[in-house]
Amino acid sequence: MSDLFKGVTLERAIDRKATADGRPRVDGAVETGVSAWELRVFGSLTALHAGRSLPLGPLRHRALLGLLLVRMGNVVAAGQLVDELWSGRPPRRPIATLQTYVSHLRRALASGGEQGGVRARVRHSSPGYVLEIDPELVDVHRFETLVDRGRQDLAERRFHSARDELSQALALWRGDPYLELTSYGPIADENERLEQLRLTAVETRAGACLAIGEADSVVTALYPEVQRNPTRERCVGHLMSGLYLLGRQAESLRLYEQTRRHLADELGVDPGAELQGVHADILHQRLPLTEPPASGGSCVITDRGTDLCGPGPEAAPRSAAATPGPDDPPTAGPERSFRPPQPAARTRDTTGARLLPGGARTRGVLVGRDRELAVLGDHVLDALDGGSHLTAVLGEMGVGKTELVEELAVRLHELLQEVVWGRCTSGEGVPAYWVWAQVFRQLAVSRPEAFRKAEARFGSLLAPLMLDPESGRRSLGGEDPSARARFLTQDAMCETLLSLAAEDPLVVVLEDLDQADESSLELLALLRTRLHCEPLSVVVTADDTGAAADLMGGGAVAEALGDSRTRSVRLTGLSRRETGDLVSAQTLVEVPDEVLRLLHERSRGNPYVLHQFIAEVGDPGLLCDRAVVENALADIPVGVRQALCRRLAALPGPVLDVLRCCSALGGAFELALVREVLGGSSTDVEAAIEAATRHGLLRRAAQPPFLLSFRDELVQEVLLGELSGSDRARLRESVVRALAQRPAALHAEYEPGRERARRTPRRHSTAGDAKGACGPTSVPPHPA
Template identity: 30%
Template structure:
């Protein structure tokens, strides 16, 4: 019998115990899963010249261990250091020390980047490194997998993969002393991608797993476990021929390139697929269902909606009833005249979950395409998924030549020419005509998920299709993250056709109460629900993580009475800091100061306290507003608020105590100058109003 998770161990493991992770003691955070970055006291800092950044990357790759001067000279100058290299190296170290310890008094010993023996080291007791958090997530995920907790494993794998921004230690990835660590981390990352897909299969999300695994196996064709997972995912999605083709293509490749046979597990899987062994079928886990949750009705297997329904049923789902009714109201239009629906919102707001539940109850075939998150996909990838399912489920009409060419995996002909390219236009027309003619046989729903990650050709095809949708019986549901610049042109094209726009906000207090009751398996009162909602404003990801943190707390009864005392969950902290870290440096600094002022803040007061010109502050704040981290107060001119209280809490906690005290003083002085007679209310991360001026 095939067992998901086989041969997925984490190599030699990750020894991170010595790095003081999770204690919160490190004042400096390094991000090395991509270009090296440093966050000091909650603020991104400028690391200087390329060589200075490379020096820091080298030190971070060996945190807690001494890197000798000779090794530094050899790596930074590729074995040919000029006579002035030592002087430059000492200057780089001095610059980095000033950046990493800005509050260190002159002539006092450095505590972060210390001199040690014949070189330097980064003190592991003073710093945190995303590499160590990644290893912890990987270890926790495989431990959860080993004890059968597939959902926890999926969460850990996704949290670990979310830390990656590019090749590890990008500045020194090819350095002799760093290459083994880079290779180890890349191997671990690939194993987590496979583990995540195995967890998706365990949850019943077969189409989502197929989307990730097809791109993954194209990039890494010799990883047999990825091929094994892809074949199983295709089989469970009703694509037996494709499942066998994956195994046989892998067999030919191994014989041709390595002269070996596939491992026994793949040979056994091929035999079970040929015999349609019952052991290959997915079996849903037993999970609680929230009271008042939206009903989940099994859908026809056409287009893979059953897998989407299984994934939806495997998680507690509450609220969204009005939005589900709005989506359901669009289905009658499919029988007569096609329509486009867009579902947007910030990250984690529940867009994909909503569409899964809609697909599960839709009485018509649903064709699902998604843009993968952790691997780069080829052009038109979500459309290939949609068209493959359509070709497999509805043999009539026949697949046009240009569409068949796109679906041919071995086709080398580029699908992404310029706008004027006749081949591209011909292919687009063929796809639109194929979908339209298929909808004449039966109404169809096309779901395109995560389109904010789509390639340019996929977005152009969407705009091209939108113009022809009314002529068929197609409902095209497009899911994307709000505020993404890449979708501006596509949104403008969709605006020219009949489009229903759905913007998701947070859950209500009542939905929060129902969700907490279902997850905690105990009745949760209105006071607790209001406290949880106040900190999250119903953001599903933040809310679920907060409830899980509450469930794991030994003092759960006390926490239920005082929900504001539940500590900020680590996944929430990481997500918030990552989102803030993607902002311009001035915007990140302003938010850090604003978090000390309170959840509601006057930008004039915060700008003065942060020593930022008001025009520059307003420009920087625009980026934070666009990212959904803060919103403008509609009643008070110049006032803003953090969209979620947890964001302010995380930034407040990431600022050192001494710096907070200094900022409190500056904010109080600025508030008194801006609002004569106002009373600054003192410290605290999420008070409703920190200083109370009269309304203008």
């Protein structure tokens, strides 16, 4: 069982377990006995021949292949393909362009031909085109076949066979299908259909495992699935059964209550008959308790630290009778179950306990963050042991703050520690205390009895938090806006959190603290003063830009992050080696060092930006072609551009004006030159430069002449792209005039800058395009 916690994903873990048991794997064309030619849908759409990626071309070419593949063997009209490819905005000659795309796909698919001929063809068949391919060469077809066979085996009570077939099917799921093509409607529908089929496969496999006594495998597999899909009642029922069979009856019943409340709140319905039946069986002890396997995945603490991978080879198996019950106090000795301490056992010993790298992950690959994860885990465990501090995860947009905290939450769930989440949101209409309302509503579901007691104690002070968001119109303190009323409300919320934590230790995560409303920040400030050895850990994430802006205003975010009792974990860009590891993990392609250097320099090791650039390249196999990569890196991906525009839009107007001027001055420039170029402006240039520096947008050289430069060339390009042609010409004339009055040596020094000023991103070469990218209607959700 320990191997299940060492992989990156559930599917990879299942695959590894299948291999360890001596069962056949389905992990590509070679292992299934089919040809070395293969078309992969899971992850990026890729055609492989003898392990080599075929050059399917840019995104829209692969979208055409995807649109034909989702109707494999059926004719798709040319007009329909045009509509789906260009979303109602076709090129000037759409049919001719479509024919060009088809010709490219034919050549690409033919490049993997064998002696037996081409394995896939795009054939014209009036009124459109059809993809002809042996279904066995497509991984998604093999996935569906294995799922069907597994379900049939389960129906016929061949449980071991069902488990094996479904394990092989899930091992094929390398990532979300058509990962980069879900902006195309039919492909998005197919993606959703396959995701539902994957959930069915996970549920069916869990049913087979329960039938053969592998409850530990069921709990490991279903816990993250239930977190993501709380309304999948069969999934919940199997997880309840697995928990019960492992002797964790209290957790099983708590899960039922949580699901019942969620269904009532979100859908207004009760659990179905099947889930109610599982609940009744557990209440009446009708499910037989079984002895856990010797290799069970229990999380233990040893004198060497926390072992997230279950007992090692030297650990002796414990009988069911020796397994602590859900209400038993922790067992003394060097090895014991890591359970949150009960009120009578507040002296839990976590000496040497650490959240080490290597645990199971439910999200994507986390690379280069082992040290940060260990430090963050230390801070959280210390807080749960009464450390009385706030933990902050800081970094720029897209650097991976959310992924790091989510990875921590997975590890904590494995240690049976509850984690509740809230995400701060700014904008009109967001009620006061919104992030805390999210936290309290989750606690009302996960701890109904304890929460009801707290709610009864403080009466109406907590009532507005629990309003139905569709019908509730009051905000906290709305009836009495006085400072005293606000304080009483905040006091009630603090006491409720502390009392819940005293009963059962609690981790609260508040994302995007720099976006929090004033009332939420006031509550956090009050809560920080109330932490005195309570087992409550509060983890916040904040963007460097938002925190810097708040710092300049002396706001509550800066006060919280600058407090002496706040422990910070700061994330920076990945190193070049780590960037290479992330690229390899995401693409399964060995990328040349020179290409890795280009990717790392352009993305500055930012995982989100790196992923966007990889998506621009398209086919992962093309990452080995330096010319293709350089062409993709010449542009700024739309998602990155919009995120940077949001960051810039939060700046004061004078600061933004000065930064636009700086964007036209090249790689490095003097403050004096900025003053001269903006000579006729009333803007305080020095103050604006200082503000931009504190926001992390500019940096100043440590040696004379203390030249300024942009920290991120992408920011500079976005700013330059915002300028209209006339603005760029005017700035260029001002720069030329200023340089003409300088010595020749300094004039030559700025020649490269003048050349760079003429460079604009190809996709937004006009002011209209650039401004459109930054407009409020084009802003996507925050990336990370």
